[in-house]
Amino acid sequence: xxxxxxxxxxxxxxxxxxxxxxxxxxxxxxxxxxxxxxxxxxxxxxxxxxxxxxxxxxxxxxxxxxxxxxxxxxxxxxxxxxxxxxxxxxxxxxxxxxxxxxxxxxxxxxxxxxxxxxxxxxxxxxxxxxxxxxxxxxxxxxxxxxxxxxxxxxxxxxxxxxxxxxxxxxxxxxxxxxxxxxxxxxxxxxxx
Numbered sequence: 223x224x225x226x227x228x229x230x231x232x233x234x235x236x237x238x239x240x241x242x243x244x245x246x247x248x249x250x251x252x253x254x255x256x257x258x259x260x261x262x263x264x265x266x267x268x269x270x271x272x273x274x275x276x277x278x279x280x281x282x283x284x285x286x287x288x289x290x291x292x293x294x295x296x297x298x299x300x301x302x303x304x305x306x307x308x309x310x311x312x313x314x315x316x317x318x319x320x321x322x323x324x325x326x327x328x329x330x331x332x333x334x335x336x337x338x339x340x341x342x343x344x345x346x347x348x349x350x351x352x353x354x355x356x357x358x359x360x361x362x363x364x365x366x367x368x369x370x371x372x373x374x375x376x377x378x379x380x381x382x383x384x385x386x387x388x389x390x391x392x393x394x395x396x397x398x399x400x401x402x403x404x405x406x407x408x409x410x411x412x413x414x
Contacts (some may be wrong), residue, residue: 266375271393275300275384276372280362281338283345288362291388292334297412298384299405301335305348309397310379314357318406320406322359328413331387333359338378339367383408 269276275298279289294343299321303310317333325331337345345363352358364370374380383392383405392408394401 241285263356266377267373267393267395268371268375269373269390271390273390273392274388275382278369278372280334280364282371283342283349283361284361288334290334290384294388295386296330296332297386297409298332298334299409300373300382300384301333302364302378302380303336304337304338304378305340307378313379313397313402314352315355316402317359318357320402321409324406325409325413331409334362335359336362336364336369338364338370341365351354381405383412385412400404 253345264270275290277289277291279287281287289393290300301313303314314335317335321333325333342363345361349358349361373382377395379395379397381394382390383391385391391412392405394405
């Protein structure tokens with residue numbers, strides 16, 4: 223091997239070693255961050271799986287009202303969202319087909335999406351826009367965030383699955399397909 227070939231080989235080895243160390247550190251940091259993020263998210267939750275869901279009454283966009291304790295004996299999916307929240311809208315795109323349609327006709331299932339800290343006008347405008355895309359379901363309003371504040375400190379979307387006895391049996395924060403599919407499966411289990 224010539225000196226030039228030796229130098230090139232050393233540079234390649236140094237580069238590959240540095241790349242491997244960087245890649246390993248990045249993975250370790252990501253795993254650590256994921257654990258920390260999950261801990262932070264849990265710390266931002268007021269109620270957790272196993273707790274009795276706090277009762278509340280909200281006004282619906284259509285002018286009716288919804289009281290959680292009136293739904294005792296039913297499986298309730300409580301969803302907190304906002305019109306400006308991208309992950310909430312991703313989730314809303316999945317809900318008609320994967321939740322509304324799938325559990326249609328199940329009288330013992332209730333889906334209650336609650337808009338957090340927004341005006342009637344803002345929510346109405348967004349629901350009209352979503353209707354054009356086939357996203358249609360009743361929504362509730364929590365303009366002063368009182369209901370949300372009894373469940374969590376921050377982060378949306380949030381889902382709380384409440385069993386027939388009023389206990390939270392499953393919860394998700396944010397939106398990803400795996401957690402969403404897990405939520406759907408858990409609803410199906412409770413309804414069977």
